[in-house]
Amino acid sequence: MGDSAADDSKIPITVDFSGGLEILFSNQRHYALSLPAADKDGSPSTIKSLVGYLLKELIKDPRQDLFVLDGHIRPGILVLINNADWELEGEEDYELQAGDNIFFVSTLHGG
Amino acid sequence: MAPALCAVCKTARALIKRPKNHAKLCKTCFITIFEDEVHHTIISSKLFFPGEKVAIGASGGKDSTVLASVLKTLNERHGYGLDLVLLSIDEGIKGYRDDSLETVKKNAIDYDMPLKVVGYDELYGWTMDQVVETIGKKGNCTYCGVFRRQALDRGAKMLGIKHVVTGHNADDVAETVLMNLLRGDLPRLSRSTSIITGDSRSEVKRSKPLKYSYEKEIVLYAHHKKLLYFTTECIYSPEAFRGSARGLIKQLERVRPSSILDIVRSGEDMARLVPGASSSGCGCKGKEDAPLTAEEEEVGGGCGSSAGRPPGGEMAAMDRQLRENEEAEGLEIDVAKTMASKQEPKRELPIRNSNSKPTTQQVLGNCRLCGYMSSQDICQACTLLEGLNKNRAQIQI
Ligand SMILES: [Zn+2]
Ligand SMILES: [Zn+2]
Numbered sequence: 155m156g157d158s159a160a161d162d163s164k165i166p167i168t169v170d171f172s173g174g175l176e177i178l179f180s181n182q183r184h185y186a187l188s189l190p191a192a193d194k195d196g197s198p199s200t201i202k203s204l205v206g207y208l209l210k211e212l213i214k215d216p217r218q219d220l221f222v223l224d225g226h227i228r229p230g231i232l233v234l235i236n237n238a239d240w241e242l243e244g245e246e247d248y249e250l251q252a253g254d255n256i257f258f259v260s261t262l263h264g265g
Numbered sequence: 266m267a268p269a270l271c272a273v274c275k276t277a278r279a280l281i282k283r284p285k286n287h288a289k290l291c292k293t294c295f296i297t298i299f300e301d302e303v304h305h306t307i308i309s310s311k312l313f314f315p316g317e318k319v320a321i322g323a324s325g326g327k328d329s330t331v332l333a334s335v336l337k338t339l340n341e342r343h344g345y346g347l348d349l350v351l352l353s354i355d356e357g358i359k360g361y362r363d364d365s366l367e368t369v370k371k372n373a374i375d376y377d378m379p380l381k382v383v384g385y386d387e388l389y390g391w392t393m394d395q396v397v398e399t400i401g402k403k404g405n406c407t408y409c410g411v412f413r414r415q416a417l418d419r420g421a422k423m424l425g426i427k428h429v430v431t432g433h434n435a436d437d438v439a440e441t442v443l444m445n446l447l448r449g450d451l452p453r454l455s456r457s458t459s460i461i462t463g464d465s466r467s468e469v470k471r472s473k474p475l476k477y478s479y480e481k482e483i484v485l486y487a488h489h490k491k492l493l494y495f496t497t498e499c500i501y502s503p504e505a506f507r508g509s510a511r512g513l514i515k516q517l518e519r520v521r522p523s524s525i526l527d528i529v530r531s532g533e534d535m536a537r538l539v540p541g542a543s544s545s546g547c548g549c550k551g552k553e554d555a556p557l558t559a560e561e562e563e564v565g566g567g568c569g570s571s572a573g574r575p576p577g578g579e580m581a582a583m584d585r586q587l588r589e590n591e592e593a594e595g596l597e598i599d600v601a602k603t604m605a606s607k608q609e610p611k612r613e614l615p616i617r618n619s620n621s622k623p624t625t626q627q628v629l630g631n632c633r634l635c636g637y638m639s640s641q642d643i644c645q646a647c648t649l650l651e652g653l654n655k656n657r658a659q660i661q662i
Binding site (some may be wrong): 172173241260262 | 269281436488496
């Protein structure tokens, strides 16, 4: 899927937060976002790019370390890509496709 | 990459990768297997008897919501004949329980179960908001935890129910094992691995049917079954999971997902080497459940994980150990036998007891003030209440 890598158009995706993570994102669970199709270096946008975007543009709460720890999604937060465990999809390196839904859910809150 | 197919049905797309064995499963097969495994735990540990009235400790959170859903499903599927009731505790924290109680009410309708809500104010004369007003935010999780454990039992008693199930999961148990390992508290470690707490001497039995269920799978089960649950940090302990044993568990899981169950199993194996300790676990191994009081349970149950050992706990633990050391005399032999019969290499593991040798025998009795089962004259809740009430008296003067 590398052909579109140089394309600098945007990719529309939806992002959902649950399990308490929505608290970090202005208490809003659902977002429709438009991400650059490629990173600055021209490589296709990945989950990693999305996380960088979320930290830069979307997170309002100062407690960013509840979402990202040492540069990676905090252990205990599950990521689903189109409802599939991101471990089945390449985790942070998964290349975003138009229409993808990325779902972040924390398991860290009380039960 | 091409989507992976389910390892069981080989037709549907795999959506779940199981932490315990890396199996890739579709949604339907995952839900079935998750339920089957809880059923296996229930049957092999002989948790219930037909016609038993069981209260589900319901917080509105993911664990108790999944527990209620799974128990309803299994009760109908396998004809357990259980009479299930939702039991909720209102700690009296403004803005914290209000929404979660709404969730529990919705669950009660969805699962067609009666709901009983018991407030700290009616049980103890104190809401958590009032406790915090009096003692400050530091250490209040201890109060909350001690009060909650009794609250479930007392609520159950009010309903005439002798069995309370809670949503404690494998991550909770692993966390407790680790914390007690770090403290060097093997007796408490062994008790914390038990699937059933309380015995004929206690009026209310406690058990954890989700003891072997990963928190990750509980969240995924709720997600894929579209269960409604409520999440919020307890506003009095927002930092509870930072830098905690819980954080460590999650990091271990990221590196090697089977770690969590491995820690649980290790805890169970260590438990068998501790005098008077429970072994519990999957009844497949034909183990017995050891008696212990509900107030010995350490897992925080929704209030974060940083709750320390309650005041008085050290003394209580010491008292119990005195008793247990006496009762445990034949155990090392049993352990040796078991090992020999399994053809395992013979080992000698030194057991370190932090306390002196037994001098007195403690008899498990009831709290002098409230009648709750306690190994001490006055139970933990009443001890805390005494302190609180003294404070209140001083303020009034
Ligand atoms: Zn399948
Ligand atoms: Zn008492």
